Amino acid sequence: MIKDPWFTVQQIDNQTFGISEYGHWEKVHSFLLLGVEKAVLIDTGLGIDNMKRITDQLTGLPIDVITTHVHADHIGSHGEFERVFVHEGDKDWLVNGIQGLSINQIRKDIRRDITLPTPVSFDPDTYRPFQVEPTGLVNDGDIIDLGNRKLMIYHTPGHSPGHICVFDETNGYLFTGDLLYDETPVYAFYPSTSPVDLVNSLERVAELPGVFMVYGSHNTLGLEASILEEVKRAVIYLRENDLARFGTGVHHFDGFSVKF
Template sequence: MSDNWFTVEEIDSTTFAISEYGHWEKVHSFLLIGTERAALIDTGLGIDNIKRITDQLTDLPIVVITTHVHADHIGGHGLYETIIVHHLEEDWLLNGIKGLPLEQIRKDIGRDITKPTPREFDPNTYKPFTGKPTALVSDGDIIDLGDRLISIFHTPGHSPGHICILDNDREYLFTGDLLYTDTPIYAFYPTTEPVALVDSLERISFLQVQRVFGSHNTLGLDPNILFEVQDAVYELRRRDVVRHGTGIHTFKSISIQF
């Protein structure tokens, strides 16, 4: 599929990554297609219309599952009717993140862009999506797409209501901003909690999966990275650095900034 802004990559015949490589955050959203409906994990930056892409990939009803309510993951939420978010971030989706200035969001959304953007996009007038979610999820919830079950894991730390999503049938783990490579995993943002983030990393590290998909940078990680996560968790605790202000801690494939 050719598109000026989005890059679409087939993971398998019913699973697609929709990526925004022209922005410095290199954000990935993921479309999982069942027999009755499809799930769109996050909706990207909102610089361009992601629904234009999903309409070409499926004509099934789409439910948007939000890993967390940061601007780069909810940009296209207003294009869809069904939006799911963890209950701890419902207020953020309704009212925005308290303490995060709109000027900072606009600065981040508009910098270091390397591909042409739509004429309608203006970082100076950009506003993050706000609105009422259709439904709320909690840890352990299961969503049935029709012959495809996905499980919700509450994995706080990067944000209070951050979730990871496990595709049970294919053993794909979608980790949002809890785990990715190439740039630091952020736990120094004003609403983060380092101890919770490390606990969440430890929790997912014991899952048996076929592939891991973070929401930024490299698309698709070898599941052996979870063994590295286990070692990193142990080392961070041993060194007593799991708190704000201790800087960037680098391991073989991942780094974490507190």
Template sequence: MIEDQWFTVQSIDETTFAISEYGHWEKVHSFLLLGRDRAALIDTGLGIGNIRSITDRLTDLPIDVLTTHVHTDHIGSHGEFERIFVHEGDQDWLVHGIKGLSLEQIRRDIGRDISKPVPEGFDPRSYSPFQGKPAGLLKDGDSVELGGRTLTVYHTPGHSPGHLAFYDQMNGYLFTGDLLYNGTPIYAFYPSTSPVDLVQSLERIAGIGGVRKIFGSHNLLGLEPEILGEVQHAVQMLRENDLIKFGTGIHTFNGFSIQF
């Protein structure tokens, strides 16, 4: 559909697109959702390539950027868009920088294990993550209206204080950011994370009805809804065994793992 050196564009349906960065070890996905009046872009990727060059080819609708959380691999092209939204729990990180991560560490992470040619001009040695003020804040229970399509906002802290998930009830699509994905561990082992909050957030999304597909921000594109049953099992097991705290390591379940 769209040929690009860095990004892979996959159509989920006629109005929903995954924009993926498979050439980087984090295998990041961002998502463009089209309504009648507006579009929503869930995250803007690593910033190795300019995601705006892709969204401009997919739609001429005005775009609202919905930030799942303020980590480098989710805000890379935020500077290309005027209307950025974030939860207040991550607002300070967006404005002043990500807590607990040095620029040197960010540059090491952005530049390692790259398996595809990078766009001209990208140099990890001079990479700097986006900083700036959002156009507005999102809170739990908010509705994002796109025109004939509504997204419900869920505050799902744990991986970061202001982490958000978005539910497209009409299509049954649940966009979980870094709260739920497969392949590599979901993590809450940094001082800026909260194992207790992460488990509570997992329990909450497992109770959402009508989910037909889960779209996490890394690795395999699209998880089946049956994984939410395994999430409920994981929450119970972790609680019963007093494992929801820093230092208990990696806990593996059917389809995903969690690291505290």
């Protein structure tokens, strides 16, 4: 497996790789899915270092970047790839800049609690999230056919207006972006988020049939599909107790938590 000073590459199967940034407090994961004629890269990480250096070592296939959502820690290496796709709900953020988070807050988050040496090209004082006109849009219900596997797009707003999840129906892998992960809270407390939409989106993915593993974009790489049963219970609890609104704080469940 690839040895790299910044990225950790973990093989999920022969055609699926997690590309992780464990040297940063957010422990961000991006995912490379290989097909027959092209590959899909789900997100491109923090932008502290260049992810294309890694993908070039993993495949010679052309790569389509599918953006789960437009936050700085998911679009960092977008500029290194020719074909970038995003949901309409987050398109304006990708073109004109992220709303609801100041550049000072973004720079504060990008620079703190780094435990590995960063490349000389990284300067947190001048860091700016990547901006670009996307190649195209992905929409709810779109199917991306890689020849040997089919990826279904689900629009799952809440964490951002255009947040999506990607379901690899062939292998049962559900890539949940920042909708669901463990250890630290999933959040919907900024003005650009929606607690109600987040709960609705959690309910939607929890009902998907055929999920074998859940791959969130932070912390543990790969969660058992049984976590979706806890998500169903959490949705009921949050609704019955009128907690899906700003200011209700952190709510802990078995295997994950949310912050409103």
